[in-house]
Structures are given as C-alpha cells and as structure tokens.
Amino acid sequence: MTVSGRIASVVFALLCIPPVAAFDAFQPLPKQPPYPADNLPTKAKIALGKQLFFDRRLSDDRSVSCNSCHDLMSGGDDGRQVSVGAHGRHGQRSTPTLWNAAFYGALYQDGRSPSLEDQVQTHVLDADIMGLKDAAMLEQRIAAIDGYRQQFDRVFGGVNAVTSQNIARAIADFERTLITPDSAFDRYLRGNKRALTDQQQRGFATFIETGCAACHFWVNLAGPQPGLQLAMGEGFWELFPNYRGSRYEQQYHLLDDPGRVRVTGVEGHRYMWRVPTLRNIVVTAPYFHNGSVATLDEAVRVMAKTQLNKEVAAADVKDIVAFLQSLGGRFPRIAPPELPPDAVVE
Amino acid sequence: MTVSGRIASVVFALLCIPPVAAFDAFQPLPKQPPYPADNLPTKAKIALGKQLFFDRRLSDDRSVSCNSCHDLMSGGDDGRQVSVGAHGRHGQRSTPTLWNAAFYGALYQDGRSPSLEDQVQTHVLDADIMGLKDAAMLEQRIAAIDGYRQQFDRVFGGVNAVTSQNIARAIADFERTLITPDSAFDRYLRGNKRALTDQQQRGFATFIETGCAACHFWVNLAGPQPGLQLAMGEGFWELFPNYRGSRYEQQYHLLDDPGRVRVTGVEGHRYMWRVPTLRNIVVTAPYFHNGSVATLDEAVRVMAKTQLNKEVAAADVKDIVAFLQSLGGRFPRIAPPELPPDAVVE
Numbered sequence: 001m002t003v004s005g006r007i008a009s010v011v012f013a014l015l016c017i018p019p020v021a022a023f024d025a026f027q028p029l030p031k032q033p034p035y036p037a038d039n040l041p042t043k044a045k046i047a048l049g050k051q052l053f054f055d056r057r058l059s060d061d062r063s064v065s066c067n068s069c070h071d072l073m074s075g076g077d078d079g080r081q082v083s084v085g086a087h088g089r090h091g092q093r094s095t096p097t098l099w100n101a102a103f104y105g106a107l108y109q110d111g112r113s114p115s116l117e118d119q120v121q122t123h124v125l126d127a128d129i130m131g132l133k134d135a136a137m138l139e140q141r142i143a144a145i146d147g148y149r150q151q152f153d154r155v156f157g158g159v160n161a162v163t164s165q166n167i168a169r170a171i172a173d174f175e176r177t178l179i180t181p182d183s184a185f186d187r188y189l190r191g192n193k194r195a196l197t198d199q200q201q202r203g204f205a206t207f208i209e210t211g212c213a214a215c216h217f218w219v220n221l222a223g224p225q226p227g228l229q230l231a232m233g234e235g236f237w238e239l240f241p242n243y244r245g246s247r248y249e250q251q252y253h254l255l256d257d258p259g260r261v262r263v264t265g266v267e268g269h270r271y272m273w274r275v276p277t278l279r280n281i282v283v284t285a286p287y288f289h290n291g292s293v294a295t296l297d298e299a300v301r302v303m304a305k306t307q308l309n310k311e312v313a314a315a316d317v318k319d320i321v322a323f324l325q326s327l328g329g330r331f332p333r334i335a336p337p338e339l340p341p342d343a344v345v346e
Numbered sequence: 347m348t349v350s351g352r353i354a355s356v357v358f359a360l361l362c363i364p365p366v367a368a369f370d371a372f373q374p375l376p377k378q379p380p381y382p383a384d385n386l387p388t389k390a391k392i393a394l395g396k397q398l399f400f401d402r403r404l405s406d407d408r409s410v411s412c413n414s415c416h417d418l419m420s421g422g423d424d425g426r427q428v429s430v431g432a433h434g435r436h437g438q439r440s441t442p443t444l445w446n447a448a449f450y451g452a453l454y455q456d457g458r459s460p461s462l463e464d465q466v467q468t469h470v471l472d473a474d475i476m477g478l479k480d481a482a483m484l485e486q487r488i489a490a491i492d493g494y495r496q497q498f499d500r501v502f503g504g505v506n507a508v509t510s511q512n513i514a515r516a517i518a519d520f521e522r523t524l525i526t527p528d529s530a531f532d533r534y535l536r537g538n539k540r541a542l543t544d545q546q547q548r549g550f551a552t553f554i555e556t557g558c559a560a561c562h563f564w565v566n567l568a569g570p571q572p573g574l575q576l577a578m579g580e581g582f583w584e585l586f587p588n589y590r591g592s593r594y595e596q597q598y599h600l601l602d603d604p605g606r607v608r609v610t611g612v613e614g615h616r617y618m619w620r621v622p623t624l625r626n627i628v629v630t631a632p633y634f635h636n637g638s639v640a641t642l643d644e645a646v647r648v649m650a651k652t653q654l655n656k657e658v659a660a661a662d663v664k665d666i667v668a669f670l671q672s673l674g675g676r677f678p679r680i681a682p683p684e685l686p687p688d689a690v691v692e
Contacts, residue, residue: 056425062631062640063425073419073682079402079409084430282687285408294408297690314692321690333679336419341628344643344667346660 025217028186029279029329033102033176034227039117041173044155049174051148051337052167057141058124059086060131066120066171069129070098072334075283076178081291086131093257094291097284099329100277102176103219105226106235109289111274112263114233116175121168135164142167147340180280180329188326196326203323206316211308221278221327237272240288241306248302252292259289279327297321371563374532375625375675379448379522380573385463387519391501395520397494397683398513403487404470405432406477412466412517415475416444418680421629422524427637432477439603440637443630445675446623448522449565451572452581455635457620458609460579462521467514481510488513493686526626526675534672542672549669552662557654567624567673583618586634587652594648598638605635625673643667 035041052058053066069083069091070076076097083091093109101107107119124130124138132138142148143162152161155170185204187195196204207213215238218225223236230236241254249255260269273289286292287299300320304312312320381387398404399412415429415437416422422443429437439455447453453465470476470484478484488494489508498507501516531550533541542550553559561584564571569582576582587600595601606615619635632638633645646666650656658666 054420056420056631061427063427065420065425067417067419068425071413071417071419073413073417073680074400074402074411075682079411079414080434081407081409084434088426088430088436090434283682283685285402295688295691297688314690318690321687325687328684331682333681334419335679336421336629336677338674339629341667341671342641342643344664345641 025213026185026189026221027219028189029100029103029179029181029183029219031179031181033100033179034225034232035173035176036115036117036232039169039173041176042155044151045170046174046177047337048148048151048155049170049172051151051339052142052171053174054337055339057145057342058130058132058138058167060133060137061086063087064130066098066124069095072098072178072331075099075280076101077284079285081286083129085129089128089131091128093289094286096276097280098175099178099180099331100220100279102179103225103277104222104235104274105224105230105233106274109274109276110260110263110272111235111237112260116172117165117168120171120175121164124167124171125164138164138167144343145340146343151340180331183279183329184326185323186329197322199319199322200326201323203319203321204326206312206319207323210304210310210312210316210320212303212320215275215307216278223275236275237269238275238307239271240273241271243306243309246305248306252288252302253290254288254292254306257290278324279329281324282328296324300324371559372531372535372567373565374535375446375449375525375527375529375565377525377527379446379525380571380578381519381522382461382463382578385515385519387522388501390497391516392520392523393683394494394497394501395516395518397497397685398488398517399520400683401685403491403688404476404478404484404513406479406483407432409433410476412444412470415441418444418524418677421445421626422447423630425631427632429475431475435474435477437474439635440632442622443626444521445524445526445677446566446625448525449571449623450568450581450620451570451576451579452620455620455622456606456609456618457581457583458606462518463511463514466517466521467510470513470517471510484510484513490689491686492689497686526677529625529675530672531669532675543668545665545668546672547669549665549667550672552658552665553669556650556656556658556662556666558649558666561621561653562624569621582621583615584621584653585617586619587617589652589655592651594652598634598648599636600634600638600652603636624670625675627670628674642670646670 056062056065058065064086069078071078076099077095081094083095085091096109102116107113107116113119113122125132125135127133139162149162152166153159156166184195215223217223224230226232226234237260241249258270260272261267282296286294293299293302297317300317301312304310402408402411404411410432415424417424422445423441427440429441431437442455448462453459453462459465459468471478471481485508495508498512499505502512530541561569563569570576572578572580583606587595604616606618607613628642632640639645639648643663646663647658650658
C-alpha cells in the first residue's frame with residue numbers, strides 16, 4: 001500500500017467511526033520512543049549527544065547550538081517566525097518543537113528525513129543554519145577538542161570516530177529522551193476522569209466532532225506511529241490548506257511555501273505537510289510552518305476553516321483551546337552539560 | 347570617596363601586596379547573594395519571576411523572553427556577537443551572562459543600572475529588545491492573562507499589581523537564584539588543594555603575577571562586592587583598553603563603542619566598562635562588550651596586552667586558560683515553568 005493509500009484508509013476509518021469510539025484513537029505518551037535498530041542508545045552516547053546538543057561550536061561562528069532554536073526551556077522551539085542561524089542568517093520556516101519528536105516517522109515539516117539521525121546530520125551540515133562548509137569542517141572542529149575525540153572513540157569504538165554520522169547518532173539518541181509524559185490528557189486517558197476539567201472534556205468532544213482528530217490522533221496527536229501503524233521512516237502528511245479560497249490564505253501567506261513538493265518534485269505533494277504534534281502546543285507559538293499565526297485560538301479557527309471548512313463558534317474555540325491546554329506534559333529538569341574545553345592555540 | 351577613588355585604592359592595594367597574600371582577595375561564591383531591602387524574596391515571588399523570565403509574551407511579537415538571550419542552558423548568554431531581539435532587531439552589545447549577576451553592584455556593561463530591578467525594568471521596556479512601546483503596553487498584556495493577574499495581586503498585595511516595576515521585582519528575585527557554586531576554584535579556596543590540577547594552580551599564580559587579579563578578584567572575580575566593600579548600586583569600572591595603541595584595537599574594534607561616557611557624559615568615562623565576572627567564562631564566548639573575540643586563549647592575550655601591556659608566553663596562556671576552566675560552577679537543574687494561558691479572543 002502506498003503512503004497516501006495508508007493515510008487515506010486511516011483517515012477514512014477515523015471519520016467513519018462514531019466520536020465515542022474514536023477515543024480509542026488516543027493513547028498516553030509512552031515513556032520509551034521507538035529506537036532504530038542501528039542506533040540503540042547507551043548512557044554514554046546520550047551524555048555525549050547532550051553535550052553536542054548544547055555546544056555552539058557546532059556552528060561556524062560558534063554562535064548557534066541545537067538548543068539555540070530548539071530551546072528546551074521554552075517549548076523546544078524559539079518563538080520566532082523563522083529562526084536565526086549562524087552569522088545571523090534567517091531560516092525559511094518556523095522551528096518545530098523538538099519535544100516528543102521521537103514519535104514522528106518523518107522529520108522536518110516537509111518530512112524529507114526518514115529518521116532523527118538523518119535529520120540531525122543534514123541539519124548540522126546545512127550552511128544556512130550552522131554555517132559550516134561541509135562535513136570535514138565539522139568533524140575537524142569537533143575532533144580538535146580532546147575531550148570530544150576521546151569520548152567519540154569510546155562511545156563508537158575505534159579511532160577517528162568523530163564523523164558527522166556519529167555526531168548525528170549521539171544527538172538523535174539524546175533527542176529521543178526529550179519526552180513530556182503525564183499531561184492532564186494522558187492522565188485522563190489512563191482513567192483519571194477528573195484530570196480534565198468539564199470545559200476540557202467538552203473541548204475534547206468538540207475537537208473530535210469538528211474533525212480535528214482525523215489527523216491529530218494517537219500518542220503524539222500527530223497521526224499513526226512509526227514502528228507501529230507505519231513503517232519507521234514513513235510520514236503522515238496532510239494538505240494545508242485542504243479547502244481553498246478562505247480569507248486566511250492571504251492573511252497568513254499559506255500558499256507562499258509549496259511544502260513537500262519542493263522535496264519530492266511530485267505535483268500531488270504541493271502544499272502537503274507533515275501533521276505536527278499538538279503536545280505542548282500552548283508553549284510552541286507561533287504556529288504553522290511559516291509561524292504566521294501568533295495565538296492558539298486563531299490557529300484553531302484557521303485550522304477548522306482551511307482543513308475542515310468550518311467556522312467554529314466562539315464558545316467552541318474556547319473549549320478546544322482549553323482541551324489543547326491539557327496537552328502540556330511534564331518537562332524534565334535539565335542541567336546544562338559540562339562541555340570539553342577548546343585546545344589552546346599557540 | 348568617589349567611586350573612581352575607591353577603585354584606585356582597591357587596585358593600588360592589590361598591586362602593592364605580594365602575590366601570595368593576594369590569595370585572600372578571593373572568596374568562594376556565597377550561596378546567598380545580597381538582597382535589596384525593598385525587594386526581599388519570597389518563594390511565590392521567585393516562582394512568578396521564573397515564569398516571566400521564560401515567557402515570550404513579554405515581547406511585542408511574542409518571540410523573545412529573557413531566556414532567549416540569557417539562555418540558562420548555555421552559559422546564561424546567547425553565544426552571538428550581538429543578540430537578536432523582537433522583530434529580529436539586532437542589539438548593540440554582546441549579551442553578558444546572567445549567572446551570578448546578583449553579585450554585581452551595577453548592571454549593564456556600562457553599569458547604567460544600580461540594581462537588577464532597574465536593569466530588568468529598563469530592559470523589558472527597551473523597544474530595541476522587547477519591541478514594546480511603553481510600560482502600559484507591557485502591563486496591559488500581562489494583566490490580560492488571568493493567571494498572572496491573580497498571582498501579581500497575591501504576591502504584591504492589593505489589586506492592579508501588574509506594574510512594570512513589580513514585573514521587574516519578580517524577575518530580579520528569580521535572577522538572584524541564578525548562582526553557580528562549588529566550582530573547582532571554590533573547592534580549592536575552601537581548602538581542597540587537589541581541586542585544582544598542577545597546571546591550574548600554576549595558572550592561578552600566573553594570573554595573579556601577570557596582574558589579572560588587580561581587577562578580577564573577590565567572590566565573582568569582578569572586583570569588590572556591593573553590600574560589602576562597595577555600597578549597593580556602586581559599580582567597579584576599568585578602562586578598556588587601558589594601554590593604547592596595540593594591534594588589537596583595530597583587529598577587535600575596541601574603540602568603536604565609547605562605553606560608560608555614553609551614559610554619564612563624563613569624558614573621563616570614555617572606554618570605561620564594568621569589570622565582568624570570570625565565573626563560567628569557558629561557556630560565555632564570544633568575549634568583551636562587542637563579542638569580538640571568539641576564544642578564551644585569545645581573550646587572555648588581548649586582556650594582557652591592552653590592560654597590562656604584557657605579551658604572555660604561550661605556555662602561560664595555556665596555564666591561565668586552565669585556571670579559568672576551574673571557574674565553571676555547578677549549574678542547577680531547571681525545568682521550564684508552566685505558563686498561565688492566554689485569554690481566548692472572541
């Protein structure tokens with residue numbers, strides 16, 4: 001079955017079942033994400049990945065770390081419409097949150113990476129983000145730091161283990177630890193009916209009835225799970241805008257970026273985007289691939305209109321937003337890692 | 347005695363004592379900073395300050411929080427030469443670390459604020475940073491968030507307690523919790539002579555002999571402590587460059603920014619700057635008010651030449667850098683705060 005065939009059948013199945021049964025389409029966030037067989041985690045690898053994640057020396061002018069844009073203290077993104085990379089260069093799309101990204105089948109908003117490993121490797125080598133010329137430049141820089149060189153050789157075995165691939169492996173496995181369990185919604189799903197307020201329960205029902213759950217379902221409220229309902233590396237896409245001609249297209253520049261077609265060249269992928277998670281959505285403004293919408297209530301109105309051709313009543317928007325607030329999970333406490341020092345230049 | 351009179355005598359005293367006695371000029375970082383009598387901390391006030399510190403809604407386009415530039419996961423600064431504020435505007439100076447800022451007598455690199463409260467208030471109202479028009483705009487925005495309005499009234503008493511002054515009070519008291527104790531150097535000062543390696547001990551001696559300790563002394567390695575050797579609100583300044591005509595002036599644009607004279611209008615304050623802390627210096631690159639120097643060894647060479655008219659031998663630079671590495675303290679583990687949600691617009 002093709003990916004779009006799969007999607008169509010999942011969506012069809014969801015749309016055909018009555019709202020109450022659709023509750024089964026949601027699951028609490030697992031404590032463990034799926035791991036690729038060729039990059040199983042170790043404590044030492046995760047610790048190394050954490051150092052690299054927070055290390056600005058991965059960028060040409062030493063100004064930008066992964067955390068600069070995927071700020072773990074602020075929703076796992078940076079609150080800007082588009083991010084600011086090395087040398088002050090501006091990106092093209094709004095940074096998505098990194099929290100719970102381990103539950104995506106495809107990475108980047110156009111889904112062009114089939115794994116976190118691939119995503120990290122292409123991202124750190126993107127000259128518009130980190131400003132580095134090529135992999136050799138990155139590897140040389142990291143290998144020049146004694147503390148890193150020793151760790152890489154230990155974690156990955158052998159000598160000269162500082163490769164951009166291993167850098168990506170370590171960071172990806174650190175990123176798989178970035179999970180926010182135990183949101184009010186998760187507690188509700190586990191049977192604590194008082195974990196959601198009356199308004200939030202109403203909002204959840206409205207969320208389903210309106211049709212939001214056709215795409216925003218399962219553990220990450222982002223569609224089927226890789227390694228479970230989807231093969232690892234397969235993504236879950238949706239057309240956005242799905243209904244054309246709304247006032248929002250111009251207002252929020254929804255047609256400026258053609259989305260997935262830019263990667264695949266397949267005309268049917270024009271305006272196709274990966275369905276994003278709704279977890280922690282309250283703290284990941286601004287919204288959409290271009291960061292064009294600043295507030296959550298407006299994002300709900302835009303989604304309902306463009307995706308489902310519905311104008312949602314003001315009271316229902318309030319209820320849905322209240323429900324979305326229940327998706328804020330428990331963020332772990334993090335201490336910045338100790339970074340191995342630079343070699344001193346003679 | 348005038349401030350500069352005080353400074354001159356402190357510096358003179360330090361320069362006149364033999365290197366070994368100068369050890370007494372260093373003290374472990376206290377666990378508690380000095381608090382202003384009119385803003386004593388409470389648990390609730392600190393919790394509110396933490397929320398505000400991480401809340402991007404303090405900026406006009408909701409893109410920038412205090413943590414955006416003073417990134418607590420990355421040295422308390424942002425690694426850029428100059429920071430990027432709301433609406434993508436670039437600042438004029440490099441962001442200093444916020445860790446241990448509570449031990450400064452004067453805030454900003456030109457020392458124009460006599461307290462963290464004043465610093466925060468002027469900073470959040472700086473249109474080039476947060477993009478807001480005035481205090482009313484900020485207060486209106488925060489007061490529109492139910493969760494904040496209730497907390498302000500509870501923490502500060504009475505109604506309509508959401509003022510820019512109270513916002514600054516809460517944030518300042520949160521910032522006073524940002525202390526990094528127990529560096530290797532602190533453990534050494536407390537009597538554990540093995541806390542520093544042989545090279546670091548050599549570097550410490552060289553640091554003193556070279557003259558660095560003339561300015562970088564006491565608890566924060568940033569000069570006399572407010573509330574102790576200095577009145578609260580008094581700063582400790584130094585001319586930079588002190589010796590003129592070095593090759594570094596042009597190379598690192600050291601004369602482009604006139605420093606404190608811009609605030610006071612006093613010609614004697616041209617190129618005067620607050621002496622910055624050396625704590626956690628390894629992770630707060632790039633260096634100096636203009637972020638012009640990327641690496642610590644180069645910063646040591648520039649300082650020695652411009653401040654003390656000395657060319658430091660390569661081996662000594664290595665030793666001093668090794669000593670500076672011992673100034674990295676223990677960063678606490680932090681979880682992002684839960685932020686009160688926006689009101690939903692009808």
